[in-house]
Amino acid sequence: MRVEEKWQAVKKQIEQASLKSNHPVTDVTVIAVTKYVTNERAQEAIDAGIIHLGENRPEGLLEKQQSIIGQAVWHYIGTMQTRKVKDVIDHVDYLHSLDRISLAKEIQKRAASPVNCFVQVNVSGEESKQGLFQENAISFIKEIAGYDKVRVVGLMTMAPNTKDQKVLRQCFKNLKALQVEIQNQHFEHAPCTELSMGMSNDFEIAIEEGATFIRVGTALVGE
Numbered sequence: 001m002r003v004e005e006k007w008q009a010v011k012k013q014i015e016q017a018s019l020k021s022n023h024p025v026t027d028v029t030v031i032a033v034t035k036y037v038t039n040e041r042a043q044e045a046i047d048a049g050i051i052h053l054g055e056n057r058p059e060g061l062l063e064k065q066q067s068i069i070g071q072a073v074w075h076y077i078g079t080m081q082t083r084k085v086k087d088v089i090d091h092v093d094y095l096h097s098l099d100r101i102s103l104a105k106e107i108q109k110r111a112a113s114p115v116n117c118f119v120q121v122n123v124s125g126e127e128s129k130q131g132l133f134q135e136n137a138i139s140f141i142k143e144i145a146g147y148d149k150v151r152v153v154g155l156m157t158m159a160p161n162t163k164d165q166k167v168l169r170q171c172f173k174n175l176k177a178l179q180v181e182i183q184n185q186h187f188e189h190a191p192c193t194e195l196s197m198g199m200s201n202d203f204e205i206a207i208e209e210g211a212t213f214i215r216v217g218t219a220l221v222g223e
């Protein structure tokens, strides 16, 4: 199926989820995660009008950027190795995986201008998952207050790999509660108004629970 067709279907799902949650559809930014697909397929997404693209490896990001024709906003959604920061940080519009001080330090050292970052939180507590534990997120954010190249625009999580809707919903609810708690502290460097949550299998629930960025690969650009 062409990306354009898949996009129409995803849009309908977003509309329905937004209706249920009383959020305007326009509050949700859709990121097409192109990490598994060709440059041509990513171009199809751009041509369909999806301008936000997500990659999870430095090489993939740089390659897609060279190939894409047209305006795009670039999201880095995977683990960022500290030694790779210098190669890609100035090519990234949003980093979804800020999860440690050493990474913040490296961004501070290497970035030419402030980087929009999501602090990645391991809400489910699974050992296999990246991210800070919920209880450490606020102290982490306080600790990076002096880093003027790191701007915390929001929180990001990956839900557990389960079909259990209750578990997924609770995970998103927890992230939302933490985001509101941080937003209410009015940190200058961490407005923390955004929530990056929801992938192909769970983005409708994520939207119902307040997602403002969803990261959709398979459902949007999968072959």
Ligand SMILES: *Cc1c(COP(=O)(O)O)cnc(C)c1O
Binding pocket: 033, 035, 056, 077, 078, 158, 199, 200, 201, 215, 216, 217, 218, 219
């Ligand atoms: C791969 C990936 C996605 C997209 O996954 P799909 O299930 O294909 O939609 C979203 N977020 C992150 C962090 C990913 O690594």
